[in-house]
Amino acid sequence: MSTAAIKTSKISLLALFLTIFVDAAGMALVYPVLTPLFVHNTTYLFDPTVSEHFRNFLYGFVLAIYPIMMFIGSPLLGVLSDKYGRRLILIICMTGNLIGLLIMGLGVMINSVTVIILSRIISGVTAASLPVAQAAIIDLSTEQTKARNISLITAANSFGFIVGPIITGILSYPFFGLAPSLSAPFFFAALLPTATLYFLIAHFKETYPGNKALKLNMGIAFQSIYLAFRNKATVTPLWILTGFLVGYYIFFNYMSMFALLKFGYDQFMVSVLLGSFAVTFATSFLFIIPKLTSCFSLNKCLLISIAPQFVCTLLLVLFTYVTMLWTVAILIGIFVPCSYVVLLSILSNKTEGEFQGRIMGVSSSVNSFAWGFAPLLTAIVQPYSILLPLVVATIILLATLFLSINYLRNIFSSSLVATVPDVAS
Template sequence: MKKKNSSILTIFFTVFIDLLGLGIVIPILPALIINPTANLLPFDTAFSQRTIIYGFLIASYPIMQFFGAPLLGTLADRFGRKKILSISLLGTWAGYVLFIIGILTQDIYLLFIGRSIDGFTGGNISIAQSAISDISTPENKSRNFGLVGMAFGLGFVIGPYIGGKLSDPTVVSWFSFETPFYLALLLTTINILLVYAMFPETLKEKSTRKIDLLAGFKNLGKAASHPQMRSIFIIVFLLTIGFNFFTQFFQVFLISKFAFTQSQIGDLFAYMGLWIAVAQGAFLRPLSKKFSPQTILSLSVILLAVTFPLLLLPDKSIWIYVIIPFIAVFQGLTQPNTTAIVSGLSDAKSQGEILGMNQSVASLAQAIPPILAGFLTAVNINLPTLFAAGSTLLAWFVFIFFFKQKKEALVVAPEEV
């Protein structure tokens, strides 16, 4: 029990730090690229060019994660969760260092390299999910994934807030765009030490699967052809596309329509992250006792889809704060239940492979929206949010009408009080 508790604590902190880093860039990257006064790009760079560059910079992380995550998943199945998790955290550390240097020297190529290295070694979440599966029972799996989801939400609370405030010289005169990343670098160092000192190996039976650098592409082929997993992977793909159209380009909408600063963007996304944490930390557990993941998803996904377009209606930014909690709660219920279903469809030996496959699908889905949205935003700033709604609605349609395989076997038993 003591080992399980220390494992869960370390996993919680690892996911929190990972999402803290992702959260920090939310308000900073659009301010660096879209705002001409940041001086990272030539002042006369057109808005359409800026949105396209911003989109590719955002996409560099998930594109490299597409290649790196399945490789790390296989290595974690062969050599253990602890060793590979440590390697992935070292990559995150190196990525932060290069990103800081890129900001200080106003070298956009170093920003791309830093994000790419962090992305390639950023299999932290898939390894953490494998470790959670190692130590979970069918009765508490949904709850444990909910705790990981809560760490995800907390990272989204603190990350954007830190990114917005610590990069704003009007808060403290010596704050700058690189200041939040110094903190992230320090926390990643602590995380590496924590994994070394407190994280026990959770892998019970090692795999003999060969390492394959093209595993990302092969994972997509497996995901498309797997008879039991095909439909859920399509759902994961569409849901991830939808939510990332929103999270990756809504900042540009806020800057263009309401003239938000990076500090205000950080506040809004921290507010959203708070509601995600509430959903996964407070709502998910009692709901998972009474309802299966399938039942929860059948409602949360459609509600998420119809809420996205409401963000485009207000003329005053205060109404955005009214709508955001609904999006956060519906997403907070959707993500961990989707992961629980994916995990429930795999056996103990293939947890790393299946979750790595899931990460490949998600990474590809994370890479598509920013590239497309960069061009779409140049046409109309409302289009990314509308695409978010459309992709999420399509995911719900596939879930309702095509996800039929062995539903009865996938129902997570209610946890005993």
């Protein structure tokens, strides 16, 4: 490869890194703002007569609409990237990110739930930058550089989740006696996709020209989900993935609301909590997972990472102290990435090479479904008890643990049968 080609490739990788980072940062900065905005009755978003139950339901709905629209939009944008190329779709995704942030800031400023929901719809539909960027990374990579480049994309995603709450925390802190603004983080964060858009348009070189003859068939994406859940080799790992993600997302989506209701956390402290959680998440991806998977088999890693999650949520239900919340958040931040990576690896190992893309797409769809379903479930049960969402998460994680144990027991039994010599022969 020539020096010019290497330079072009590095610039394209940087553009992809920025795209993923900005997308994740915009996604993460929403949580510290939405919680006080919807849950506290001190803003002008709702009339004072609006019930807490209705406000909590809308809070869950606004959290859920983003991943639901991502579930719908990602397969479409993924297919479009195969037809028209990566560059155009990445520009569309980043434009949607920019518009979504500006509309969200406007919705918060004018106290309009409708405008806030509209912003979440736009942001969710165009939130396909990660799978499209992964496809572009594969286009740019050799067999020797593929794993490293994909890890850079994962790091960019984790780094974005760290920076998002930091932006919110800084802009929500009353420096110099100024009142914090709930809309300021969105307008400030809009500078990030603006700069990234310029970088994509000016410097990113197309990695895949597209296949204009490709027919758009959205049914294939959803058919793949159905077939994967019918496949004996992948059905149980997929149900384990679904269960653990629903349990995790109940905890993650409810964490900031629980901190606000139980411990009186304000927007700044919620940002600190979520930022710390994201740091732990990134640390697990970069350091703990490689060490764990090098020391133990995938099956052992699954049990090692699933079991503590149930224990953590149970401890928070039994001991509702602020120190316990922070401890559980740190531990969940360590073990959830382990479970996710291990389950993706198990699913990949159970799938033929030509269907690797499809099973990863199915896994992404399961993630989007769990992410959207969890806040809706939380919104339904939370009005009955501040602890009930955590109880539900604990029950789901316990059921997932039992399913994992049964799955591993069956694998162990099958391996014993396979190694027993045939006496009759």
